[in-house]
Amino acid sequence: MIFAVATIAVVIAMALALVRAFLGPTVYDRVLAVNSFGTKTVLLIAVLGFLAGRPEFLDIALLYALINFVGTIAILKFIRYADMGRATDDPVREETR
Amino acid sequence: MMDWAVDIVGWAFILIGCFFAIVGALGLLRLPDVYTRVHSAGVVDTVAAAFMLIGFSFYAGFSLVTVKLLLILAFIFFTSPTATNALANAMYSQGIKPALVDEEESPSKP
Amino acid sequence: MAKTSSQPDAAAQGNQEGRQSPRPVDHVGRALSLAVILFVTWLLLSGHYQAFVVTLGVLSCLAIVFITVRMDVLDHEAFPIHLTWSAVPYWIWLFKEIWIAAVDVTKVILSPRLPISPRMLQVTSTQKSELGQVIYANSITLTPGTFTIRVFDGQLLVHALTQEAADGVLTGEMDRRVTKVEGPA
Structure with a gap:
C-alpha cells in the first residue's frame, strides 16, 4: 500500500522534472532536470523492487545511481568542450584541435 | 507491537520522502532562473532520497537489502553535490549570470 | 591478504619515480585496507557464499587493488582513512x-x-x-x-x-x- 503511494509520488515528481527538461530554456536547465530525473529513477526502481517483492531490483538501482552521475558529468563536459577527452582549459590543445 | 511501531515509522519516513520529492520537482518548475532551480532540484532530491531509502530499510528488516539501500544512499550523497558543483561551475564559466536581489551588496565578505 | 598487499606495493615502487610518494608502510596499510573494504563490500552486495563465487570475488578485489596501485591514485585523497572516526x-x-x-x-x-x-x-x-x-x-x-x-x-x-x-x-x-x-x- 505505502509502496503504491510512493510509486505514484515519485512518478508525479518525475513528470514535473520532465516538464522542466522540455521547457528549458538553457541547456543547463535541461541537464539539471535530467539529473534530478535520474535520481528519482533510482528511487522508482527501488520502490518497484519492493512493490513487486523482488529485492534484486536494488542492484539495478545501485548501478543506476552511479551511471546517472557519470552521465551527468559526461554531458556537462561534452557541452563545454565538445570533446570527452579534455581535462582543463588548456590553450595549447585549443589550437591543435 | 514492535512490528507495528516499525511500520508506522517506515510509513512516516516514506511519506516525508514523497513530500520532499514532489516539492523539489515543483520548485524546479516554479523558481525563476537556473541558479535558484539548482537549490530545489539536486538538493531537496537528496533529502527525499534519504527519507525514502531509510523508510524502505525499515520495511526490509535488518538484512543485505538494508545494506544495499544504505549504500545507494551513500552514493547519492557523495555524487549529488559533485554533479551540482560541476553544473554550477560549467554554467558560471559559460557566462550565465544569476539574477541577484541587490547587486551592490554581493559578493559580500564575511 | 598479507601476501597480496606486498605484490601491488612492489609495482607501485617502480611506478612512482620522481613523485613525492607516501612512506611504504602507509602504502601497504592503504592497499591492505582497500582490499579488505572492497571484499567486505563485495560480500555484502553479492549475498552468495559458495567457495567458487567467493574465489572470483577475491580475485576481482585483488585485480582492483593492483590497478589502483598501478595508477598511483592510492594517496590520502582517494582513500582518506585518516579522517574516518x-x-x-x-x-x-x-x-x-x-x-x-x-x-x-x-x-x-x-x-x-x-x-x-x-x-x-x-x-x-x-x-x-x-x-x-x-x-x-x-x-x-x-x-x-x-x-x-x-x-x-x-x-x-x-x-x-x-x-x-x-x-x-x-x-x-x-x-x-x-x-x-x-x-x-
Whole structure:
C-alpha cells in the first residue's frame, strides 16, 4: 500500500522534472532536470523492487545511481568542450584541435 | 507491537520522502532562473532520497537489502553535490549570470 | 591478504619515480585496507557464499587493488582513512543542518509569493588541504539553500537562495567543524 503511494509520488515528481527538461530554456536547465530525473529513477526502481517483492531490483538501482552521475558529468563536459577527452582549459590543445 | 511501531515509522519516513520529492520537482518548475532551480532540484532530491531509502530499510528488516539501500544512499550523497558543483561551475564559466536581489551588496565578505 | 598487499606495493615502487610518494608502510596499510573494504563490500552486495563465487570475488578485489596501485591514485585523497572516526559526529551534525535547511527551502517553494532573495557571496575556507576544502564545498552544496559555484585560492563562491541561508554560511560554523574533522594535516 505505502509502496503504491510512493510509486505514484515519485512518478508525479518525475513528470514535473520532465516538464522542466522540455521547457528549458538553457541547456543547463535541461541537464539539471535530467539529473534530478535520474535520481528519482533510482528511487522508482527501488520502490518497484519492493512493490513487486523482488529485492534484486536494488542492484539495478545501485548501478543506476552511479551511471546517472557519470552521465551527468559526461554531458556537462561534452557541452563545454565538445570533446570527452579534455581535462582543463588548456590553450595549447585549443589550437591543435 | 514492535512490528507495528516499525511500520508506522517506515510509513512516516516514506511519506516525508514523497513530500520532499514532489516539492523539489515543483520548485524546479516554479523558481525563476537556473541558479535558484539548482537549490530545489539536486538538493531537496537528496533529502527525499534519504527519507525514502531509510523508510524502505525499515520495511526490509535488518538484512543485505538494508545494506544495499544504505549504500545507494551513500552514493547519492557523495555524487549529488559533485554533479551540482560541476553544473554550477560549467554554467558560471559559460557566462550565465544569476539574477541577484541587490547587486551592490554581493559578493559580500564575511 | 598479507601476501597480496606486498605484490601491488612492489609495482607501485617502480611506478612512482620522481613523485613525492607516501612512506611504504602507509602504502601497504592503504592497499591492505582497500582490499579488505572492497571484499567486505563485495560480500555484502553479492549475498552468495559458495567457495567458487567467493574465489572470483577475491580475485576481482585483488585485480582492483593492483590497478589502483598501478595508477598511483592510492594517496590520502582517494582513500582518506585518516579522517574516518572524527567524521562521524560531523555527519550527524550535517544531517541535522540539512533537515533544518530543507524545511526552510520547502517553505520558500510552497509559499505563493515565492519569497526568494538570491545572492552570491564569497567565503574564506580555513582548511589547509584540498581535501578539506572539497569536504567544505560539498557540505555547503548538500545543505539546501546554498551551493558552491567554484573554489579558488581558499575562497569559495557560494550562491544562496535566501538571506537566512546566506547568513547561515557567513557564521562560519560549518567551516570550523570541517577544519576540526580535517585535523592537523
